[in-house]
Amino acid sequence: MRGILLTGTAAIALLGFAGLAHAEGELNIYNWGDYTSADMIKKFEQAHNVKVTITDYDSNDTALAKVRAGGHGFDIVVPSANYVPIWVKEGLLLEARPDQMENFKNVDPRWVDVPWDPGRHYSVPWQWGVTGIGVNSKVYGGDINTAAIFLDPPAELVGKINVAPEMNDVLFATIKYFGGNWCTDDKELLKKVRDKLVEAKAKWLAMDYSVTEKLPAGDYSAVYYWNGAIMRSRLTNADIKFGYPKEGYPIFMDSVAILKDAKNVENAKLFMNFIMDPENAAMISAFAKYANGIKGSEQFMPEEMKTAPELVVPAEYEKAGQFLESCSPEIVDLYSRIWTDVQK
Amino acid sequence: MASAAETARQAERADVRSRWLLSTPALLIILVAAIGPLFVMLAYSFMVKGDYGDVKFGQFSLDGWFSVFFSRDIFDDTVGLADAHLSIFWRSVKLSLITTLLTLGLGFPTAYFIATRPASTREVWVFLITIPFWTNLLIRTFAMQEVIRNEGILNTLMMWLGLIDRPVQLMYTDVAILFGMVYVYLPLMVLPLYASMEKLDFRLVEAGYDLYATRLRVLWRIIIPLVRPGIVAGSILVFIPSLGAYVTPRVLGGGKNMMLGNLIELQFGAGRNWPLGAALSITLMAIVMLALLVYVRNAARSGAQHV
Numbered sequence: 001m002r003g004i005l006l007t008g009t010a011a012i013a014l015l016g017f018a019g020l021a022h023a024e025g026e027l028n029i030y031n032w033g034d035y036t037s038a039d040m041i042k043k044f045e046q047a048h049n050v051k052v053t054i055t056d057y058d059s060n061d062t063a064l065a066k067v068r069a070g071g072h073g074f075d076i077v078v079p080s081a082n083y084v085p086i087w088v089k090e091g092l093l094l095e096a097r098p099d100q101m102e103n104f105k106n107v108d109p110r111w112v113d114v115p116w117d118p119g120r121h122y123s124v125p126w127q128w129g130v131t132g133i134g135v136n137s138k139v140y141g142g143d144i145n146t147a148a149i150f151l152d153p154p155a156e157l158v159g160k161i162n163v164a165p166e167m168n169d170v171l172f173a174t175i176k177y178f179g180g181n182w183c184t185d186d187k188e189l190l191k192k193v194r195d196k197l198v199e200a201k202a203k204w205l206a207m208d209y210s211v212t213e214k215l216p217a218g219d220y221s222a223v224y225y226w227n228g229a230i231m232r233s234r235l236t237n238a239d240i241k242f243g244y245p246k247e248g249y250p251i252f253m254d255s256v257a258i259l260k261d262a263k264n265v266e267n268a269k270l271f272m273n274f275i276m277d278p279e280n281a282a283m284i285s286a287f288a289k290y291a292n293g294i295k296g297s298e299q300f301m302p303e304e305m306k307t308a309p310e311l312v313v314p315a316e317y318e319k320a321g322q323f324l325e326s327c328s329p330e331i332v333d334l335y336s337r338i339w340t341d342v343q344k
Numbered sequence: 345m346a347s348a349a350e351t352a353r354q355a356e357r358a359d360v361r362s363r364w365l366l367s368t369p370a371l372l373i374i375l376v377a378a379i380g381p382l383f384v385m386l387a388y389s390f391m392v393k394g395d396y397g398d399v400k401f402g403q404f405s406l407d408g409w410f411s412v413f414f415s416r417d418i419f420d421d422t423v424g425l426a427d428a429h430l431s432i433f434w435r436s437v438k439l440s441l442i443t444t445l446l447t448l449g450l451g452f453p454t455a456y457f458i459a460t461r462p463a464s465t466r467e468v469w470v471f472l473i474t475i476p477f478w479t480n481l482l483i484r485t486f487a488m489q490e491v492i493r494n495e496g497i498l499n500t501l502m503m504w505l506g507l508i509d510r511p512v513q514l515m516y517t518d519v520a521i522l523f524g525m526v527y528v529y530l531p532l533m534v535l536p537l538y539a540s541m542e543k544l545d546f547r548l549v550e551a552g553y554d555l556y557a558t559r560l561r562v563l564w565r566i567i568i569p570l571v572r573p574g575i576v577a578g579s580i581l582v583f584i585p586s587l588g589a590y591v592t593p594r595v596l597g598g599g600k601n602m603m604l605g606n607l608i609e610l611q612f613g614a615g616r617n618w619p620l621g622a623a624l625s626i627t628l629m630a631i632v633m634l635a636l637l638v639y640v641r642n643a644a645r646s647g648a649q650h651v
Binding site for chain 1: 429
C-alpha cells in the first residue's frame with residue numbers, strides 16, 4: 001500500500017505537480033510590514049495551491065517577543081542578520097537545511113557562508129540593503145554622503161528630518177561618525193555619541209516608519225532610513241537623492257527561516273525553495289526595491305533597478321558599509337540605556 | 345411562631361447562597377483574567393531579566409524596581425534618580441492633565457447644551473456624540489493625521505483663507521498629541537457630564553436668578569456643585585486612559601518623545617528588560633490608584649460640606 005502511494009506520488013512529482021500533491025493547505029508568514037510582494041505571493045499560491053496569510057511586524061524585537069510567547073500560529077519569519085543567531089540560540093528555528101534544496105545553487109556565494117548562519121542550515125536570503133541618507137534636493141543641495149545630514153544637520157534641514165526608530169542603526173552611524181567600532185564599550189566615545197544624539201534629536205521632526213509616503217509628499221525633507229524605501233520615494237518624487245554616509249553605514253540582510261513549531265512545515269519548505277528561484281526573487285525586489293542575493297535575478301528585474309543609485313554602491317563608499325553584528329547582552333544593555341536617555 | 349422566624353432566616357440564608365452562586369462565574373472571570381495577570385506581572389518585576397527578553401524564572405532580583413526610580417550613570421557609575429523615567433512620567437501626567445482640562449472645557453458646554461434641549465431631541469444629540477466610537481481608534485488617529493499634517497486639510501484651509509502663508513508644523517508636536525487625545529476622549533467626558541446634568545433640577549437655577557445671582561455665580565454655586573459627580577466621573581474616565589495612551593503619541597507625536605505607554609513597550613521590545621517593564625506598569629497603576637483615592641476622598645469631604 002505504502003509502495004503504491006510512494007510510486008504514485010513520485011509519478012505525480014515527475015509530472016510537475018509535486019506542489020499540488022504535497023502541499024495543499026496554508027502558509028502563515030510573519031514578515032516586516034510593506035515588504036512582501038503580493039504578485040510573488042499570488043504566484044506561489046497558484047503554483048502550489050496554498051493559501052498564504054501575511055502578518056506584519058515593525059521590529060525584530062516585536063517579532064521575537066511575540067513568537068517566544070507562543071500560540072502565534074506562524075510558519076515563517078524573516079529576522080535580520082544580527083537576530084538570526086538569537087533565534088537559533090533560543091531554539092525557535094527549525095533546522096530546515098535549505099542548503100540541500102533544489103534552488104540553493106542560485107544563492108550568490110557571497111551570502112552562503114554568512115557569520116549568522118554558516119552554510120545556510122536555517123535560513124535563505126530574502127533581501128539585503130543599507131541604511132543611508134535620503135534628501136529632497138530641492139530643499140538642500142550640498143553633500144549628502146555623510147551622517148552629518150542628521151547628526152549635524154544644515155540649517156535648511158533642521159526640523160524636517162525623520163530618523164528610523166531603530167536603536168542599532170542609529171547608534172551604529174553615530175558611533176562610526178565619531179570613529180568608533182560597532183559594539184564598542186568605550187565610555188568616553190559613547191558619551192559623545194549620547195550627547196550628540198540628544199543635541200541632534202532636537203533638530204529632528206520625527207522617528208517614524210512611514211517614509212515611503214511622507215518623504216515624497218514633503219512632510220520630511222531628509223531621512224536616515226533604508227535604501228529601498230528611499231528608492232520608492234524617489235520613484236514618486238524625482239527630487240529625492242540617496243547618500244551613503246562615508247563615515248560608516250550599516251548593511252542588513254533579512255533571511256527567511258522556518259519556525260520550530262510551524263504547523264505547515266512542508267509548505268514553508270516549498271516557499272523557501274520558491275524564493276531562491278531567480279525569477280521569484282526578482283519579484284520580491286521589484287516590490288520592495290532591495291537587492292536579494294540570488295544570482296541571475298537581475299535579468300528579471302525592472303530596468304530602473306539595475307542602475308538605481310540606492311542599490312549600486314559607488315566604489316568609494318563600498319568600504320564604509322559594514323554588517324550590523326549582534327553585540328553581547330552587556331553591550332545591548334548599555335546601548336539601550338543610552339537609547340532611553342536619547343528618547344526621554 | 346419560633347419556627348416561622350426560623351424559616352425566614354433559612355430563606356434569607358438560601359437567598360444569600362444563591363446570590364453568591366450566581367455571581368461566581370463573574371467573580372471567577374475577574375479573578376482569573378484581571379487579578380491573576382497582575383500577580384504574574386508582580387512576580388516578573390522581581391525576577392532577573394533574560395538576555396534576549398523574557399525573565400530567568402525563579403531568580404530573584406530587585407533590579408527592575410531599582411531602575412524604575414534610580415539609574416546608575418552610564419558613564420561614571422554613580423547612582424542617581426532615573427531622570428529619563430521621571431521626565432517621561434512627568435510628560436505623561438502633564439499631557440493627561442491638560443487633556444482632562446481641555447475635554448472638561450469643551451465637554452461641559454456640550455453636555456449643558458444637550459441637557460437643555462427638549463427631551464424628545466436629547467437622544468439624537470447623545471447618539472451623535474457616540475458616533476466616533478463606531479470607527480476603530482487607529483483609523484481615527486490616522487484620519488486626524490490627514491487633518492493636521494503640513495499638506496493636510498487644516499493647513500490647506502488656513503492658507504486658502506490667507507491666515508498663514510506657509511504650513512504650520514502641527515504634526516509630531518505635543519500639540520498634535522493633545523489634539524488627538526482630546527478628540528478621542530471627548531465623548532468619555534460628555535456622556536457622564538450629560539448623565540448628571542440631565543438630573544439637574546433647573547428650577548434651582550431659576551431660583552438662583554430670582555435671588556439676583558449673576559450667571560457666573562449660578563454656574564459656580566449651583567450648577568457645578570450639583571453636577572460634580574459627572575465632572576469627577578468624566579475626569580477619571582479621561583485621565584486614566586490618557587495616562588496609558590500608546591497609539592496617539594506614537595502616530596501623532598512621531599515617536600520622538602516617549603510617554604509612559606511607549607516606555608513600557610520599549611522595555612518589552614528593543615530594551616529587552618521585562619522586569620523593568622513590569623515594574624513600570626505596576627508603578628503606573630499605583631499612580632492611577634493614588635489619584636483615584638485622593639479624588640474620591642476629596643469628593644466625599646466637599647460633598648459633606650455642601651450638605
